[in-house]
Amino acid sequence: MTSAPGLWAITRRSLVKDLRLEWRSKDAINSMLFFALLVVVIFSFGFDPTAEESRKIAGGLLWVAILFATVVALNQTWTRELRNQVLDAYRLSPAPPQALFLAKTVGNFIFVSILEVLMVPLFVVFYNLRSVGPLWQLLVVALLATWALVVNGTFFAALSIRTRSREIMLPLILFPISIPALLAMVDATTSILTGDNSPIFWIRLLAVYDLVFTSVSLILFEPVLNAE
Amino acid sequence: MNGAANNNAYLYAAYIVVWVVHLVYAFSLVSRGKRMKREARELNSASTVPRSSSVG
Amino acid sequence: MKTLFNVLAVLTLLLLGYGFCQAMYIAPTEATMGDVQRIFYYHLPSAWVAFLLFFINFLASVWYLVRRTVGADALALASAEVGVSFCTIVLLTGPIWARPIWGIWWTWDARLTSTLVLWLIYVSYLVLRHYATGGQVPVLAAALGIFGFLDVPIVYMAIRWFRTQHPQPVIGGGQGSGLDHTMWVAVLWNLAAFAMLAFMFVCIRYQQALTEHALEEAHAQASLDYETEGA
Numbered sequence: 482m483t484s485a486p487g488l489w490a491i492t493r494r495s496l497v498k499d500l501r502l503e504w505r506s507k508d509a510i511n512s513m514l515f516f517a518l519l520v521v522v523i524f525s526f527g528f529d530p531t532a533e534e535s536r537k538i539a540g541g542l543l544w545v546a547i548l549f550a551t552v553v554a555l556n557q558t559w560t561r562e563l564r565n566q567v568l569d570a571y572r573l574s575p576a577p578p579q580a581l582f583l584a585k586t587v588g589n590f591i592f593v594s595i596l597e598v599l600m601v602p603l604f605v606v607f608y609n610l611r612s613v614g615p616l617w618q619l620l621v622v623a624l625l626a627t628w629a630l631v632v633n634g635t636f637f638a639a640l641s642i643r644t645r646s647r648e649i650m651l652p653l654i655l656f657p658i659s660i661p662a663l664l665a666m667v668d669a670t671t672s673i674l675t676g677d678n679s680p681i682f683w684i685r686l687l688a689v690y691d692l693v694f695t696s697v698s699l700i701l702f703e704p705v706l707n708a709e
Numbered sequence: 710m711n712g713a714a715n716n717n718a719y720l721y722a723a724y725i726v727v728w729v730v731h732l733v734y735a736f737s738l739v740s741r742g743k744r745m746k747r748e749a750r751e752l753n754s755a756s757t758v759p760r761s762s763s764v765g
Numbered sequence: 766m767k768t769l770f771n772v773l774a775v776l777t778l779l780l781l782g783y784g785f786c787q788a789m790y791i792a793p794t795e796a797t798m799g800d801v802q803r804i805f806y807y808h809l810p811s812a813w814v815a816f817l818l819f820f821i822n823f824l825a826s827v828w829y830l831v832r833r834t835v836g837a838d839a840l841a842l843a844s845a846e847v848g849v850s851f852c853t854i855v856l857l858t859g860p861i862w863a864r865p866i867w868g869i870w871w872t873w874d875a876r877l878t879s880t881l882v883l884w885l886i887y888v889s890y891l892v893l894r895h896y897a898t899g900g901q902v903p904v905l906a907a908a909l910g911i912f913g914f915l916d917v918p919i920v921y922m923a924i925r926w927f928r929t930q931h932p933q934p935v936i937g938g939g940q941g942s943g944l945d946h947t948m949w950v951a952v953l954w955n956l957a958a959f960a961m962l963a964f965m966f967v968c969i970r971y972q973q974a975l976t977e978h979a980l981e982e983a984h985a986q987a988s989l990d991y992e993t994e995g996a
Contacts, residue, residue, distance in 0.1 A: 633912070636908070637905075637908075637909070640901060640904070640905045640908065641897070641901075641905060644897040644898065644899045644901060644902060644905065645897060645898045645899060646896060646897060647897075650893060650896075650897055653889050653892060653893070654889050654893060654909055656885075656889075657882060657885040657886040657888075657889050657913070658886055658909075658912050658913055658916045660882050660885070660916075660920060661882075661916060661919045661920045661922075661923040661924075664923050664924070664927060665923055668927060682926050683926075686919070686922065686923055686926070689919065690919055693915060693919070694912070694915075697911065697912060697915060701830065701908050701911065704830050704831075704904075705830070705901075705904050705905070705908055716799055716800065716801040716865040717800055717801070719801050719804070719861050719862070719864060719865045720800055720801050720803055720804055722861055723804040723807065723808075723857075723858045723861040723862060724804070724807065726854070726857050726858060726861065727807050727811070727854050727858065730850060730853055730854050730857070731850070731854075731962065734846075734847070734850045734966065735966070738966070738969050738970060738973065741973055742969075742973060745973065745976050745977065745980060748980055749976075749980065749983075752980070752983050752984070752987060755987060756987065756990075
């Protein structure tokens with residue numbers, strides 16, 4: 482047998498497998514997209530600002546909407562794993578758990594990004610948004626922010642898989658520890674949209690948050706996975 | 710500073726709050742302790758009873 | 766062991782009593798704020814005790830993930846519970862103090878907001894421990910305890926920056942700065958008193974957690990025996 486494949490190879494393979502599975506069950510993606518659309522519309526009914534105000538609050542509304550969509554998406558992806566007893570297969574396989582965790586996280590990242598690609602233009606239309614700051618900064622914020630939500634979300638979703646009342650436990654655990662990231666992503670977005678302040682500190686904070694929690698998740702995933 | 714006398718109500722309220730919280734927690738400890746003692750007693754008596762009678 | 770516990774309990778009560786005297790009578794009245802400022806002698810020590818307890822939870826959580834001992838898990842649970850209790854006191858006494866002094870119940874300054882987030886994190890920890898079921902729960906909780914604790918400095922930095930951009934009245938801005946020597950004495954006596962109280966609570970809760978675990982095992986064993994006997 483040839484030498485054992487590296488971490489990245491396994492991650493890539495798992496990810497491709499996951500994406501293929503997701504693609505085959507397109508109904509899940511479709512219902513998630515519709516859910517995301519509904520969230521945007523309902524927020525628009527709930528918060529109807531004038532053009533000047535809209536730039537100030539759009540950041541907050543957008544990220545709260547994405548946060549809720551993310552939680553629903555995370556609960557979704559692990560439900561399927563539970564049904565097919567995939568978690569047991571993970572434990573038995575010789576693949577390093579970190580690879581599986583990374584694959585799951587990247588998969589969720591792609592999934593949530595697709596939702597964002599739908600939701601953001603809708604927000605722009607409904608709120609007549611025009612950004613004062615450069616768009617590439619918004620992109621950086623979006624990438625870092627999405628990773629922040631998804632890395633912790635995947636970690637705790639994976640662990641709570643066999644916990645009863647899992648659906649409510651996940652947001653309940655996830656929201657408090659995500660607060661600094663949420664503050665950062667909202668304020669960074671608002672800073673860029675309004676051009677009032679520099680978003681640099683917030684972008685740095687998001688980067689630090691991502692680094693810290695990705696490392697901690699990678700370190701803790703194996704001992705936690707092998708718990709039972 | 711004027712209104713200092715009125716502010717004493719806040720002072721007492723704060724101290725009362727502190728003691729109430731601690732007492733509530735102490736009470737919860739006591740009641741849990743009692744419940745566990747009762748459980749332990751039931752378990753003990755159940756294990757000494759002959760098998761033919763129901764357990765628990 | 767029992768006598769030692771009783772002696773410590775009496776000592777705790779004495780300390781609490783003396784701390785109360787210090788706070789209410791011995792410490793001088795504050796020049797600008799008046800007697801209401803005395804809330805501070807309960808507020809600040811409670812905050813320090815709460816932070817210490819959450820740090821203990823962090824250590825116990827790490828230890829549990831490394832060694833998986835029942836004791837580590839019991840200590841994590843006990844320190845989290847008592848920590849939330851003290852943190853609740855901080856969040857209640859703060860606004861009660863702020864209202865007469867600054868005219869507002871709450872402000873989103875760095876200290877208050879970080880304390881609120883800390884409270885939320887550990888309440889979510891307790892909700893997880895008490896309401897979720899499944900063999901994974903202690904491990905899950907330990908992970909949450911670690912995540913939560915690491916989060917706190919990030920929260921503090923974030924809100925400090927947020928506040929430099931959106932300034933608002935800082936509650937207790939002079940806290941700790943320019944404190945009279947006699948006031949520090951009152952703070953320290955109450956710190957000792959509340960630290961002892963926390964220690965006693967944690968000891969009791971720790972013992973109870975161990976007993977709970979033993980009871981669960983005994984229940985499981987009993988039903989096992991019953992089934993095998995009945996066969």
